Amino acid sequence: xxxxxxxxxxxxxxxxxxxxxxxxxxxxxxxxxxxxxxxxxxxxxxxxxxxxxxxxxxxxxxxxxxxxxxxxxxxxxxxxxxxxxxxxx
Numbered sequence: 001x002x003x004x005x006x007x008x009x010x011x012x013x014x015x016x017x018x019x020x021x022x023x024x025x026x027x028x029x030x031x032x033x034x035x036x037x038x039x040x041x042x043x044x045x046x047x048x049x050x051x052x053x054x055x056x057x058x059x060x061x062x063x064x065x066x067x068x069x070x071x072x073x074x075x076x077x078x079x080x081x082x083x084x085x086x087x088x089x
Contacts (some may be wrong), residue, residue, distance in 0.1 A: 013071070015064030024060030028053060051083035 001009075014020060031041065031052060041049065058076045065072070 011065075013066045013069040014061045015066070020060045020064035022060075023063050024057045027056035027059060031056070045086060047086050048083045051079040054079045 011017070044052070055076050058072050058079070062069075062072045
């Protein structure tokens, strides 16, 4: 499959990339805002930070694309599970 065709196919479930990127970046900006003002972000491990970032990315796909596409929801659960497995308490 050519890249152009792949992007058209993914657009059906992932939505318009510009919309998706805007939503994901806004969510990530919120997380960064709290980092600068309350130091929450610095308490997180790299794995926890990345999981939150990817969850924001997947939420962007849900809002911009097809909310009934199960893979989006499964991915969120997977990233949450990856972070949870590394918790010490």
